[in-house]
Structure formats: structure tokens, C-alpha cells
Amino acid sequence: MVLAWVRGAAAALVALAGLSGVARAAPAMWEVSDGDSRIYLFGSMHVLSPDVRWRTPAFDRAYARADKLWFETRVDADPVAVKALVDRYGVDLDRSLTEKLPPRTVASLRAALDSRGASLDRVDRLRPWAAAMMLSMLPMTQAGGSVEDGADAAVTRQAVRAEKPVLAFESFEQQLRLFADLPEMVEVQYLDDVAAEQNAPPRRGVDLQQAWLKGDVDRLGAILVEGMRQDRPQLYEALLRRRNLAWADVLDREMAGSGVELVTVGALHMAGPDGLPALMKARGYRVRRVQ
Known part of the structure; x- marks a missing residue:
């Protein structure tokens, strides 16, 4: 059975889509606040085409106010070290x-x-999860998308130039181990789902792309996150829920201080009852959608 969430599952660490340019983009963003602290939560796309226009005045204001920036991992890591891992x-x-x-x-x-x-032959020495990841990336890269043009990389470059502190929830090695530690049966299921989705006629890809640009987190959550939770619970636990809980703990500690911070992580980490906005609200903070 072809699963509708497959492309989204890949997006949790790598990408959700390589998009074509769309004006007036408004991906979802939240503000988490207490008396003296504020954290903006922005759901990003890691792989984009260079002509996608996703930045908005609201995002630029959040970036300008932020004293510290958080990402899933450092996208500007040494390529030689990345290849070795x-x-x-x-x-x-x-x-x-x-x-x-x-x-x-x-x-x-x-x-x-x-x-x-x-x-x-190109993938026959890869582990199933790595083959699935490579396969899920092919349509995006062949359409001109790249990590360098993704939201995370763009904001990281800007922050480094401005000498703003850039922090990561996870190292690149930790991210790879999320997949490497999966039971082999789950790896094979993941690859099987990605291959089946690649072979199926296009269905809702454009809708998902538009949903992100319009900030339609409910749609993304219903189609992708909830589908993964129901159909592939071990993958959901490893890629989303467990990581979101760990990140929320980090942000909880950050809120104990003061100032403004900006979190830029994959859009699927914002959706559903285990998404970062819901988790921070459950911890007693004021959470409001600002974009």
C-alpha cells in the first residue's frame, strides 16, 4: 500500500519538497513567551529550489530580534566529515x-x-535507510533543489555573517544514528514505502507544497504526521516524537532566562499534539501563531 506520508517522512531530516517559486509565501511561525523570554518557532523546508520566495516581513522581524538561533543540526558542517559519517x-x-x-x-x-x-548498483552497498533517503532526494535534486537553497542553510549563512550565535539541537552524527539505530525491518519498510511512492502517479505533492507555503500545518499534520504515526509508529517515535520532546526540554531551559531566540526546524516538527507548539503550550507557556 502506497503511503501518502512517505515524502514527508523523508522531509523530517532531509526535505519535504523541491518547490517552484511562489509569491507571498507565509510558512507557519509561532511565538512562545513568558514574562521576559520569547522564542519564535519556524517550520522550514530543508531542500528548496533557488527561486522559492519564502521569507516574509514577519520572519525577518523575528530574525532581527533574535539573540540566538537554533537549528536541527549545523548545515554548514565540513563536507569531508559529513561523508565520513x-x-x-x-x-x-x-x-x-x-x-x-x-x-x-x-x-x-x-x-x-x-x-x-x-x-x-548505485545503492547496493547502502543500508536500506540510506538508500531510501537518497531515493527520496532524487526528484528534488533533479528538479534543481538543494540543501544550500533550503531555509535552514540560508538563515545559517545570514547568522554566521552577522556573527549571531548559531546552535544545534543535534549533531549530524546523532541525526544519522536516528536512522542507523532503527531495526532493519523498519529500515526496509521505509525503503519499500519510498520506492512505492516514487513509482506511483503524482497525487498530492503540489498540494503539500502549497500547504507549507500557506502555513497550513493542519493539512500537513493530517496527511503526513498522522499517517506516519498510525502506519509506521517506530519511525514516528524515532524521527518526530522523541526528538520533539528532547528539543522542548532544551527550549524549556532557554525560557528560564531572558531574551529572544529563533528556532528553525523542519515543518513536520510543528504539527500535531507532539509538535513543538503543542509541547511548549503544555509546559505552561503562552503560544500564539504569528504567521
């Missing part, structure tokens, strides 16, 4: 990918790669 956690030299997959998934994966001009 991907090789460590995403490559298996002992067992090939096709040895781990049922014949149906091998056929589905081969068809998805063929449709993108890639071969099975």
Missing part, C-alpha cells in the same frame, strides 16, 4: 542491499531508480 552509518560492506530486501521491494526499487536514470 555517511560512510560509517549508511554503508554496509558485508551484506548488499538486495540481500536484505524481499523480491517485491527489489523490483520496486529498481523501477524507481530506472525512472530517475539511476541503477541499482
